[in-house]
Amino acid sequence: MNLEMLREATRAQMPDKRWKHTLGVVETAIKLAKRYGGDSAKSELAALLHDYSKAWAIDRMEAVIRENRLPPELLVHDKELWHAHVGAWAVRTEHGIEDVEVLDAIRYHTSGREGMTQLDKIVCLADYIEPGRDFPGVDRLRELAKQSLEKALVAAFDSTIEVLIQRGKRIFPQTVIARNDLIAQLK
Numbered sequence: 094m095n096l097e098m099l100r101e102a103t104r105a106q107m108p109d110k111r112w113k114h115t116l117g118v119v120e121t122a123i124k125l126a127k128r129y130g131g132d133s134a135k136s137e138l139a140a141l142l143h144d145y146s147k148a149w150a151i152d153r154m155e156a157v158i159r160e161n162r163l164p165p166e167l168l169v170h171d172k173e174l175w176h177a178h179v180g181a182w183a184v185r186t187e188h189g190i191e192d193v194e195v196l197d198a199i200r201y202h203t204s205g206r207e208g209m210t211q212l213d214k215i216v217c218l219a220d221y222i223e224p225g226r227d228f229p230g231v232d233r234l235r236e237l238a239k240q241s242l243e244k245a246l247v248a249a250f251d252s253t254i255e256v257l258i259q260r261g262k263r264i265f266p267q268t269v270i271a272r273n274d275l276i277a278q279l280k
C-alpha cells in the first residue's frame with residue numbers, strides 16, 4: 094500500500110471537513126518534525142491516519158473495542174477517545190500498518206500517555222494547532238509550539254482538562270498522567 098492509496102482510503106472514511114482537518118494535521122506534523130528533528134515520513138503517515146476512524150458510527154467503534162479486546166476502560170470514558178484506539182486497530186488490520194511507533198502515535202493522539210515518544214508528541218500537538226483549529230487559546234499553543242513540544246502539550250492538555258471540568262465531564266486518567274510526565278520532562 095503506497096501513500097497515495099492510503100490517502101484515498103483515509104479520505105473515503107470521513108466527510109470533507111474532517112479530511113481538511115487531516116491535511117492540516119499532516120502539514121503541521123511535518124513542520125514540527127522538521128523543527129524538532131523528528132521523523133518527517135513517520136509524522137506524515139501517523140498524521141494522515143490519526144483520525145481514520147473518527148467518523149465511524151459509535152456502534153461500529155464499540156464493537157471493535159469489545160471484539161478485539163481494546164482497553165475496556167475506554168467504554169466508560171468519553172467516546173471522543175475511542176476513535177484513536179479503534180483507528181490504530183483499523184489501519185493495522187485494513188492496511189497492514191505494522192510500525193509500532195506510528196500505531197502508538199495514532200492510538201494516543203487524543204489522550205496522550207506516560208512516556209510519550211517524540212512522534213506521539215508531534216501528532217498530538219499537530220492535532221491541536223493545525224491551521225483549521227479555532228478555539229480560545231489556540232494561538233498561544235501555536236507560539237509555545239515554536240519553543241517546546243512539551244510546553245505546548247502541557248498547555249494543550251491543561252486546556253482540555255479545564256474544559257472537561259467546566260462541563261462536569263470525566264477526565265481520562267491517562268491524560269493527567271501524560272501531563273504530569275511532560276512537566277517532569279521539563280524539569
Ligand SMILES: [Fe+2]
Pocket residue numbers: 143144147176177202203220
Ligand atoms: Fe482524533
Ligand SMILES: [Fe+2]
Pocket residue numbers: 114118143144220
Ligand atoms: Fe484530529
